[in-house]
Amino acid sequence: MxxxxxxxxxGMTNKKVxxxxxxxxxxxxxKKVFEPKIAGGIEAHDLAGMEAWFLETLRDFARDSDIxxxxxxxxxxxxxxxxxxxxxxxxxxxxxxxxxxxxxxxxYAMAGDPRExxxxxxxxxxxxxxxxxxxxxxxxxxxxxxxxxxxxxxxxPQYWGMxxxxxxxxxxxxxxxxxxxxxxxRGGYSSVAEKLGIEKKLxxxxxxxxxxxxxxxxxxxxxTGLKPDTVVTMGIHDSNASLLPYLVKDSGxxxxxxxxxxWCVLMHPxxxxxxxPDELGKVVFFNRSAxxxxxxxxxxxGGKEYEVWTGLFGAKPGGSAHxxxxxxxxxxxxxxxxxxxxxxxxxxxLPEIVPGSGQFPGSIPQAVEGGRRFRLADIESGRARxxxxxxxxxxEAVLNLxxxxxxxxxxxxxxxxxxxxxxxxxxxxxxxxxxxxxxxALPANPVRLTDMSEATSFGAALTGLAALEGTTPSALGGLxxxxxxxxxxxxxxxxxxxxxxxxxxxxxxxx
Numbered sequence: 001m002x003x004x005x006x007x008x009x010x011g012m013t014n015k016k017v018x019x020x021x022x023x024x025x026x027x028x029x030x031k032k033v034f035e036p037k038i039a040g041g042i043e044a045h046d047l048a049g050m051e052a053w054f055l056e057t058l059r060d061f062a063r064d065s066d067i068x069x070x071x072x073x074x075x076x077x078x079x080x081x082x083x084x085x086x087x088x089x090x091x092x093x094x095x096x097x098x099x100x101x102x103x104x105x106x107x108y109a110m111a112g113d114p115r116e117x118x119x120x121x122x123x124x125x126x127x128x129x130x131x132x133x134x135x136x137x138x139x140x141x142x143x144x145x146x147x148x149x150x151x152x153x154x155x156x157p158q159y160w161g162m163x164x165x166x167x168x169x170x171x172x173x174x175x176x177x178x179x180x181x182x183x184x185x186r187g188g189y190s191s192v193a194e195k196l197g198i199e200k201k202l203x204x205x206x207x208x209x210x211x212x213x214x215x216x217x218x219x220x221x222x223x224t225g226l227k228p229d230t231v232v233t234m235g236i237h238d239s240n241a242s243l244l245p246y247l248v249k250d251s252g253x254x255x256x257x258x259x260x261x262x263w264c265v266l267m268h269p270x271x272x273x274x275x276x277p278d279e280l281g282k283v284v285f286f287n288r289s290a291x292x293x294x295x296x297x298x299x300x301x302g303g304k305e306y307e308v309w310t311g312l313f314g315a316k317p318g319g320s321a322h323x324x325x326x327x328x329x330x331x332x333x334x335x336x337x338x339x340x341x342x343x344x345x346x347x348x349x350l351p352e353i354v355p356g357s358g359q360f361p362g363s364i365p366q367a368v369e370g371g372r373r374f375r376l377a378d379i380e381s382g383r384a385r386x387x388x389x390x391x392x393x394x395x396e397a398v399l400n401l402x403x404x405x406x407x408x409x410x411x412x413x414x415x416x417x418x419x420x421x422x423x424x425x426x427x428x429x430x431x432x433x434x435x436x437x438x439x440x441a442l443p444a445n446p447v448r449l450t451d452m453s454e455a456t457s458f459g460a461a462l463t464g465l466a467a468l469e470g471t472t473p474s475a476l477g478g479l480x481x482x483x484x485x486x487x488x489x490x491x492x493x494x495x496x497x498x499x500x501x502x503x504x505x506x507x508x509x510x511x
Contacts, residue, residue: 003068005464006061008054008160009457010074011238012096012262015050017057018454019065020461022468024479027065029454030057039091040142047080047088051163058224067226070164070216071464072235073456074156076177077132081139081150086162090139090146095129096354099138107137111180111192115280121190122273122286122294123178127356133180133192140196153201157235158213164232165214170203173240176288184273184286184294209236209244209290210466210473233467236290239265239297241459244290245452246423248462248477255421256414259455260428264302264407268414270294283359284413290463290473298410300351300358302403303427308353312379313395333397333433335492341397342495345502346370347388349402350510359409363507367398373510397433404437405503411442418444424487425450436490443489451483 002022009016018029032053036043061067077095080088104127108114111133114125129135140147154162155174162168176182181202183190193199207213212231221228236244242259247269259265273286273294287295341347348368352358353376355365365376369386378384388394411422422445428434429449439447452458458480462473469476 002066003468004065005461005468006058006067006070007457007460007464008070008072009238009454009460010050010072010156010160011456012075015053016454016457017054017061018457018461019061019067020458020465022465024458024461024465024476026454026458028061029457030060036094037091039093042091042097043094044091045078045094047092055220055223058226062225067230069231069233069464069468071233071460071467072157072160072164073238073241073460074160074174074235075238076156076174077130077135077179078156079132079136080154080156080159081136081147082152082154082159082162083149084151086152086154086159086166086168088159089150090143093129093135093139095132095135097138098128098355099134103134103138107134110137110195117180117190117192118280118285119275120183120185121180121192122176122182122184123180124281124283124285125361126178126283127361128354130357131178131180133196136196136198150201152203153198154203155235157237158203161213161232161235164216164220166217167214168203169213169234170206171209171211171234171236172206172288172292173209173237173290174235175202175206176286177237177239178285182288206292207234208292209234209240210463212467231467233463236460236463237287238456239263239267240287240290240295241457241463242425242455243267243269243295244459244462244473245455245480245482247289247291248473249480249482251474253421254417254419255423256411256416258407258411258422258424258428260302260424260426262301262303264300264410264428266298266407266410266414268296268416268420270296270415279413282413283361296414298359298413300406300410301353302406305351305353305403305406306399308376309349309399310396312385313389314392333393333400335490337393338397338401338433338437338490339492339495341394341401342493342499345495345499347386347394347398348503348506349398350503350507351402351406359406359413360507364510366510368506400431400433400437401499402503403428404434404441405500407438408441408500416442416445421446421448421484423448423450423482423484425452425455433490435487437493437496439487440489440491440493441496447487448484449487451485
C-alpha cells in the first residue's frame with residue numbers, strides 16, 4: 001500500500017481531516033463543527049475537544065490507509081500560549097471578539113503608530129482581534145499570570161504540530177500574515193513582539209511549510225495506530241495553502257487568486273515588498289507565501305455576508321427575521337432584473353457584517369431602499385425591513401451586486417491591472433451571477449473559475465507529499481491540473497458604474 005498524506009484543516013467553522021494518496025487524489029474527508037468555550041465572557045477554541053476528534057479520526061483513516069505524513073493548515077489570527085511541553089496555559093480566544101475602542105487605544109499606545117507598523121510588518125489596523133498581537137495583548141491583560149508563565153507562544157498550525165510531535169517550530173506563512181509580529185524589513189520578529197515580551201518565546205528561525213517538524217510522539221502513535229515514523233510538516237496558513245497550487249502551476253505569470261469562503265481573500269503574488277505611500281492606512285496587507293515571497297492581499301467577510309443576508313430574505317413584513325426563508329431559496333434573478341436594479345439605483349446592501357473586517361472600516365452593515373436606511377440589527381430583530389428583501393430574487397441580486405462591488409475594491413487594493421487573470425476558487429465559484437457581474441465589470445481581466453475541491457486541504461497535502469518525497473511542491477506540478485473555466489459576462493449592465501458610484505457614496509455617508 002502506498003503511503004498517503006493526512007491533512008488537518010482547521011477553519012473557523014469546519015474542522016476537517018482529509019486523506020490524499022500519492023497522486024494527490026482525495027481518498028476521504030470528514031468534517032465537524034465545535035461549539036466555542038467561554039473564557040471570561042469571550043468565545044475561545046475548544047482545543048481539547050478538537051484534539052480528541054483529530055486523533056479519533058486519524059485512527060479511523062489509519063485502518064484503511066498507510067498514512068506517512070500529516071500536514072496542518074489553519075485559519076489565521078490565532079496563537080496559543082503554551083508550556084515547554086506544548087500544553088496550553090491560557091485560553092485560545094476567538095479573533096472575532098471586539099474589545100472596544102479603549103482597548104484599541106491602549107494597544108497602539110503600547111505598539112506604536114499604525115501606519116509605521118503597517119509599513120514595517122505589512123499589517124493594517126484591523127478591528128476585533130484580527131491582528132493576533134492584539135489578541136495576545138488582551139490575553140496579557142485578562143490572564144497576566146498565565147500569560148507570563150508561557151514558555152512558548154505558538155502560531156496556530158505550529159501549536160497543533162507540537163501537539164503531534166512534541167517539537168516547537170515556525171514557518172513563514174502564518175507568522176507573516178497580518179500579525180504585527182513579523183518585520184519584513186528586519187527579516188525577523190518585530191518591535192511589537194519585543195514590547196509584548198514574547199520575542200524569545202516565539203520559535204525561530206522560519207522554516208519552509210513542507211519541511212518536517214518531526215515524527216509523531218509515541219502516545220500519538222498509540223492513540224491513532226499510525227506508524228511511529230509518520231512525519232508532521234511545519235504547517236501552513238490556510239489562504240497560503242489555497243494559493244500554493246497556483247504558485248506551482250502559474251509561476252512566472254501575473255494573476256490574482258480570489259479565494260472565497262467565510263473570508264474572501266484576494267491574493268496577488270509579488271516579487272518585492274512595499275507599499276505605495278497612499279496605501280498606508282488602507283485595508284491592504286502582505287501575506288508571506290510558502291516560497292517566502294510577498295503576496296499583496298485584501299480581504300473581506302464575503303461568505304459571512306452572504307450567509308447572514310440570505311438568512312434574512314423572504315421574511316414577512318413586520319415579522320421576525322428568524323422566520324426568513326432558508327439560504328437555499330428559490331431566488332433566480334435574471335439579467336433583466338439586475339439591469340432594472342442598476343438603472344433605478346434605489347436598493348443597496350452595504351458592508352460590513354463584522355465592523356472593521358474588510359475594505360470599509362467604519363461602514364455600518366445595512367440595507368438602503370429609496371434613500372431610507374435599514375440597519376442590520378433592526379432587520380434581524382424584525383423592527384424594520386426594506387420591501388425589496390421580501391422578493392428573494394431581487395434581494396439575491398442586490399446582495400450579489402454588493403459582494404461583487406466589495407470584491408472589486410479588494411482586487412484594486414491588491415494591485416489589479418489590465419491583463420491579469422482572476423482565478424475564483426472556493427464557494428463563490430458556484431455563484432454564477434457573482435462571477436458574471438465581475439466578468440462584465442472587468443472586461444480587461446479574464447475571470448476564470450477553477451475546479452479545485454477543498455483547495456486549502458489540497459494545498460496542505462502538496463506540502464505533506466513534498467515532505468514525504470523529500471522534494472518541493474514545485475516538483476509535484478505534474479501530478480495535478482487546475483481547470484480554468486471562463487466566466488461569461490452578464491449582459492445589460494450599462495448602469496453598473498453609476499450604481500457603484502452611488503453605493504460608494506452611501507458607504508461614505510454612513511460612517
